[in-house]
Amino acid sequence: MNKPKPILLSIELLLIFSMVACTNPETDEKIVNISIAPDDYPTLSYQDFTVEEMIRLETTEENLMGMDLRVKFSENLMAVMDENKANKLHLFDRRGSYLNAIAEVGEGPGTIRSLRDFEFGKTEEVLVLSPIEDKAKIFKFSKDGNFSEAFELAYSADSFIRLEGGGFLFQGGYNLPFVTHRVVRTDAEGKIQHRYLENDYENVMLPMMERNFFPSDKGVFMLEIFNPNIYLHKADSLTKVLHADFGTYDLPANFWDVDLMDSFGEMNENGFATFKGVFQQENLMVIDIVVQKGRSMSKHILFKRDKDIYKLKADRDDDMVFFYPIGINKKEQVLFLTYRSILEKHAHEFPETFSTDGLPKKGLDYPVILHVRLNEQL
Template sequence: MKNHNHILFSIQIVFIFSFMACSEPASEENTLYISIAPDDYPTLSFQDFTVEEMIRLETTEDNLMGMDLRVKFSENFIAVMDENKTDKLHLFDRKGSYLSAIAQVGEGPGTIRSLRDFEFGKGEEVLVLSPIADKANVYKISKDGNLSEAFELAYSANSFIRLEGGGFLFQGGYNLPFVTHRVIQTDAEGNIQHRYLENDYENVMLPMMERNFFPSDKGVFMLEIFNPNFYLYKADSLTQVLHADFGTYDLPSNFWEVDLMDSFGEINENGFATFKGVFQQGNLMVIDIVAQKGRSMSKHILFKKDQNIYKLKADRDDDMVFFYPIGINKKEQVLFLTYRSILEKHAQEYPEIFSLDGLPEGDFDYPVILHVALKENL
């Protein structure tokens, strides 16, 4: 019997104190303002996209994964972490053939204590972030699984990114006294060079499982859950470049003035929105926004092409083939993550857009990475 992998959906909820600080004041003329009102931008449909390429991620009983996947690319490899498990990192080649599981979490030799994030290094070894209490370790792992410590960092980091100059950015969240600044920059050996976004939150903070850094040809974008602003790191500066008006999904004005548990119950009942990702290449930017109300989850995915902005609206349980953007390639094609079972459904309804060619049936449902181009007339 065919065993379909159970597709998991979640949004990692944390409670944070929304005190916004920036290394440099943002000027209004340099800040992009967006909204997610019902009639804010022209709405895209399937007919506005062309699927240029599909990459099947080979799946066996050893690497079953859900839909909340963190996916990163090197020239020759694709690395994938299931954000609902974070017990190992799966390595594929660029054609989607499965290579191995690395960065195993455990207590024995050759394992790491925790896995929160990963990056490709210069030699295409994989760098993994493993925080414990008020410190974090960065390890190097070869494609064959050989593990060595790169450095220990005196900072409780939740996510990181390798910079082209050889250093790193780390994000630590709101957990005082371990985190006095939400973002730090280090050199290649983990020595702290700069600190950004001072942390004034004094209560105990749960760790968050979110991707904070997104590379682009403009610099590195940084976002945080519940923060309606995101930032651009460039030339040792972290500057606010976008502010979102989430409308009815904005946090209530008294959210941070009452008990946090009461506040969370209120926003969950009334609905709230937060950034999930931002991707940019050339003249195209994609902003991934999650809106949640009770158990209902939807997406407002904004496409900024030149000076025009378009919106793709998708509910969690409907039209999910374009629900999870994971990047933009150098051809300015948007990469979406979906599953074969979802494509099969849409191929029946939209055969002129979606095809199952090259996507064989198997014992398990499996992820598929779509390379999607916007129609030129947009």
């Protein structure tokens, strides 16, 4: 039995599916409940934010990328993958200067067979996940592109994260019989030590291109597309810590009982919501929720500060400057990814919040990472 070829997750088309499941018993008191009902939380405007810093990603003909970028950071570097291509990684320094591309996908010498996810290692080498059939390989890349195989994993993984205490978490999706548990924990050499979220989904499920793991100072958060729960991995346990009520954007009642493609048309017509990301640092948590209905794409980005929750609503076409959150730094600044052309438009309309001062005007359009502070007076 051959494993189906992966479908790349695009913000334009969310053909990704998962199902609700838990691992360990929880109590309701430990679970944060949220919703995306219209009047549940105060709605934020641009005036509620302050842009503290702008980092442009130097762009040339060699590293042109779209909007669906997976960005991860080390102390001195940024690694960026275009999720719609997933054919190489681009390395930048933390000021945005372009260094080079590594981990190119191909069939010849110096290439790897597939690229699904990446992580920085302890010494800023880049670890790359390359799944093939019912196994996955982890390659170790130096900054200049030299690489070697770190280990082979007896698990069909789609994403992973390196744990600070040693070892890794891997997520494998719903592709039976290769994946009997959707999440596993391994040691540093890839030996499976713990298994979580038993997979009992028997219909055809396509492999995913999604980011499942998000580090924080409380542990590692794990989410799955179309699962209304967010989990926290800590001390070898995977526990549900957040549940979302998507209301009218919940999955159709028969979603898990019919063929994947048969149910997608109804779901897309009625609209559906799903998690895209979750970021947390100290007392601030940002929960990125995508809503799609037909060709319309919007966001409900929730900001949870202590016990207060605020909502930023953004449309893909109108408000893309605050459409792609990619992290929170140690200063509790939220990082948003946008492009110079989009920022320039908003600088004309909202000069009190946005500016393009210091950003080059000539040459190709390029990504910009905004470091944004939620104003304290809220």
